[in-house]
Ligand SMILES: Nc1ncnc2c1ncn2[C@@H]1O[C@H](COP(=O)(O)OP(=O)(O)O)[C@@H](O)[C@H]1O
């Protein structure tokens with residue numbers, strides 16, 4: 001990219017990961033994370049993004065790890081702004097001289113206060129103009145779904161903190177639902193399950209490893225196992241525990257059911273013509289949790305509609321947000337307006 005040219009930029013601002021893209025490519029993906037130090041009770045950011053992530057679980061006393069976004073919405077305003085400024089500069093798309101036009105994702109159904117917080121943070125972080133777009137709409141554009149047509153397309157983005165489902169047609173959202181549950185709740189369910197069954201407490205990153213390595217939404221054809229270290233619930237001493245896939249299937253089942261329920265509600269709210277489009281075209285999955293083994297088949301079974309994972313499930317929302325900047329005149333009446 002020429003430094004003399006200010007580009008259109010998309011930001012997929014997630015609970016766990018933030019991605020920054022141009023219409024052509026994702027430039028950067030980092031943890032939505034900051035580490036703070038306190039001097040005389042005044043907080044100062046000492047590490048952001050990937051640097052902060054590298055410190056996770058190893059933070060010395062006096063420092064605090066903060067997730068500025070919770071369940072997809074801004075929880076710590078100043079930290080969000082500082083993190084975005086840092087990431088926009090690191091991606092090379094904003095500087096003291098160049099200020100891009102930025103389209104940033106927000107969950108459908110975020111309140112006007114929540115929307116304004118993102119909007120202001122993006123502007124103050126170095127954007128010349130800022131626009132908001134519902135995450136599933138951005139992902140549909142980034143995934144090249146035919147949402148310019150009157151036929152309905154359905155996208156479900158499942159990140160760490162949210163499940164965002166939407167039916168779209170002619171660039172507009174016809175029906176949508178945001179469930180404030182996601183992949184982090186699957187980890188939490190695994191932790192609860194292991195504590196109840198074995199009296200062993202797993203750390204969050206251990207639960208994440210278990211989910212990725214042996215986790216599945218459906219009973220496995222072949223059982224896989226993993227040995228991990230936890231802490232004995234009573235003595236606090238280290239205790240290894242061996243887990244198998246079918247245990248994880250059982251542990252996360254109820255949370256997955258809730259996700260399916262949210263998608264079902266969107267379908268129920270859609271007019272019958274669109275429901276028949278959904279059945280014809282299927283439902284596209286995106287977001288990190290789309291990578292959970294068997295989730296597409298689980299949802300296909302639950303909903304009775306074909307569900308498939310997008311080609312670029314992690315990048316679609318950021319790319320689509322960037323591409324939506326040029327589409328703005330055509331889609332603006334469908335975008336959340338900050339008041
Ligand atoms: N291979 C995988 N299997 C299951 N879950 C995954 C996998 N890879 C990532 N995830 C989950 O995806 C979630 C992050 O989703 P992502 O869309 O990248 O971030 P955000 O929540 O910030 O939007 C996390 O909960 C993570 O555990």
Ligand SMILES: [Mg+2]
Pocket residue numbers: 012014015158159160287288
């Ligand atoms: Mg995401």
